[in-house]
Amino acid sequence: MRLPPHQSTAEIDIMVPFQMAAIKTISQEDKYFSGVSLRMPSFGITVKSSQVDLSKTKTNADGSSETSLDGWDGIALEYSVDWPLQLFFTKEVLSKYRTIFQYLLRLKRTQLELEKSWASVMHEGHADFARHHNDRMNHSTSQPRRQHFRPMWHVREHMAFLIRNLQFYIQVDVIEYQWDFLQSHIQNSNDFTELVTFHQEYLSALISQSFLDIGFVSRLLGSIMTLCLQFCWTIENQESSQNTCELERITEVSKPGSVYFHFVGSISNTRKNIMND
The missing domain is CATH 1.20.120.1900 (Gamma-tubulin complex, C-terminal domain)
Known part of the structure; x- marks a missing residue:
């Protein structure tokens, strides 16, 4: 997370570690977790936790040497409420x-x-x-x-x-x-x-x-x-x-x-x- 978010893959990239962390801390049988998603509002794309394949992790390196102090601060936790x-x-x-x-x-x-x-x-x-x-x-x-x-x-x-x-x-x-x-x-x-x-x-x-x-x-x-x-x-x-x-x-x-x-x-x-x- 030291490099700025990569617009084309940012939300997919952050959902992978998020879901892995969730598996370690909550029950896999939690029926409400499927409604949780992470969103980068500036990109406008929402990725559901159920859409991420844990076997395919991605890195964020895009070759840029610039750093953004708040590029990742826009990550928002959203919940689809029924x-x-x-x-x-x-x-x-x-x-x-x-x-x-x-x-x-x-x-x-x-x-x-x-x-x-x-x-x-x-x-x-x-x-x-x-x-x-x-x-x-x-x-x-x-x-x-x-x-x-x-x-x-x-x-x-x-x-x-x-x-x-x-x-x-x-x-x-x-x-x-x-x-x-x-x-x-x-x-x-x-x-x-x-x-x-x-x-x-x-x-x-x-x-x-x-x-x-x-x-x-x-x-x-x-x-x-x-x-x-x-x-x-x-x-x-x-x-x-x-x-x-x-x-x-x-x-x-x-x-x-x-x-x-x-x-x-x-x-x-x-x-x-x-x-x-």
């Missing part, structure tokens, strides 16, 4: 689920890129140590590149700390907690109107406690995730180059952002305490 479920899963409800899905997808994507960048850093560090050892044996005065990159790795640690803890907070303290809460209400209710109300409260809690209803926090998190992705992709491009200007620029921009990392973390803790009271 009557009478439209009374429960209204367009407004589905829109909220779509928003939450896109947010979680981008968050997970950012986390994976940061983890991959760390593996890349460790590999480069071992190679750099070996070069430095050889330089010392040859009485060279060169210093290992790791000293030059150290401030950048501190920034990466800040990024990874925020993204990792934010994802854990949303997945465990928000989604799982609110889901169990909803289930307990559903089991004790026989009234349709009550069920609709409980479900609306469930969605509202997900959006609120995930910061999606706080404009400036939501925009801040979006900017941080964008910066994280830029940082990771720049690391990969800089591995074979001595020119680190772009990486240094992102690092410099990120320094004041560290304050925001702690700020968002404090908001997360505040929300968690309120939820547990």
Whole structure:
């Protein structure tokens, strides 16, 4: 997903890993999964999960060296609702689920890129140590590149700390907690109107406690995730180059952002305490 979506195959390509992930997490006998689809709205083509052949996977490489920070952010989760479920899963409800899905997808994507960048850093560090050892044996005065990159790795640690803890907070303290809460209400209710109300409260809690209803926090998190992705992709491009200007620029921009990392973390803790009271 580092390259921009390929218009002719994007939705087919994303449905393959989506269906494989679904097989690992939900029952194959789930009769409702056939109504789920992923859509790239800018392309206007919808691919049903039942139309994908898992034995034929495709890659996304199109030879382009350009990266798009939001080309994949348009992926939308859609569900074809049969009557009478439209009374429960209204367009407004589905829109909220779509928003939450896109947010979680981008968050997970950012986390994976940061983890991959760390593996890349460790590999480069071992190679750099070996070069430095050889330089010392040859009485060279060169210093290992790791000293030059150290401030950048501190920034990466800040990024990874925020993204990792934010994802854990949303997945465990928000989604799982609110889901169990909803289930307990559903089991004790026989009234349709009550069920609709409980479900609306469930969605509202997900959006609120995930910061999606706080404009400036939501925009801040979006900017941080964008910066994280830029940082990771720049690391990969800089591995074979001595020119680190772009990486240094992102690092410099990120320094004041560290304050925001702690700020968002404090908001997360505040929300968690309120939820547990």
